[in-house]
Amino acid sequence: MRAMTDPLDDTAAPLTRGHKKRARTRQGLLDAALRVFARQDVAATALQDLAAEADVSTGTIYNYFRTRDELAEAVGIALASEFSEAISVLSEGVRSGATRLAIGVRMFVLRAQTDPQWASALLRVIHFDQAVHSRLADHVRNDLRDGLAEGVLNYADEGLALDLVVACATGAIRATLEGRAPAGQDVLLTEMVLRALGATPAKARKITALPLPQDG
Known part of the structure; x- marks a missing residue:
């Protein structure tokens, strides 16, 4: 870790x-x-x-x-910011908001699979401090808006869309920690999230099948 x-x-x-x-x-x-x-x-x-x-x-x-509350908030902000900024760096140059969103969800799920200590701590802090949930949502807000503007996503309420993304991602983390994650969890979940946000099945499948950007 x-x-x-x-x-x-x-x-x-x-x-x-x-x-x-x-x-x-x-x-x-x-x-x-x-x-x-x-x-x-x-x-x-x-x-x-x-x-x-x-x-x-x-x-x-x-x-x-x-x-303790102040400490938990600091840990949560550090966890959310560190990972979200890493995703932003890797997604630099990706113009499609829907594609950036897919990259973020997949990497979030994959991080939990490779770093259970990070995943367990993040889940507990999110459960304890709602501000961390909001911080995670803030990092995907622009991706949702861009995906809507480009016509790939089609959702009725931004707040519900944000809650959906965060809930699905954290639910996937819990499944991983409990040993319930299916093979290819990151791809399966991300395709389902995109479809839930209004992407067509074909578009969701195409976006999710794109290779993840590599660091360096």
């Missing part, structure tokens, strides 16, 4: 030695929280659990996060 990238860590600005140390400590706390949330529900986690995982004092944690 690779470390998360903290979206609040502004590495573009010059940092003093003290700022760098503080950023590293905060990042370490986020990574420790990810490991804890992968093992147990957020609501059942105390800041003392995080302190033990990160091998720091509870007082150190309070220097960065005042409550």
Whole structure:
């Protein structure tokens, strides 16, 4: 499991030695929280659990996060932002919103299959903090709008469309963690999502069959 990238860590600005140390400590706390949330529900986690995982004092944690809710939100934002930004980089140059949406859903599902710790933590944080659900939806909003404008997608309500995409993707993660995922889950699910969003069966099949972009 690779470390998360903290979206609040502004590495573009010059940092003093003290700022760098503080950023590293905060990042370490986020990574420790990810490991804890992968093992147990957020609501059942105390800041003392995080302190033990990160091998720091509870007082150190309070220097960065005042409550468990604040910590869970930070972890969720980091998880959602890191992965969504990775998808955006790989989808750069893809003009079709429906195609970008398909790439995102497929990669989301495949990530869960290869990184169960990430998947488990993300599910628990989403269940605990609705703001993370909204953050994930925000990352696919433009793809939905572009897919609608280009005439590939045809849905009546944007909010319901966003909920559908997030619910299907997180449901697929749960199926993977529970050992219920069928072979080719990413392709099957993405084709069904596109059809549910108004794409014709032929168009949904064609988009989903496109090869995924490769990093580098």
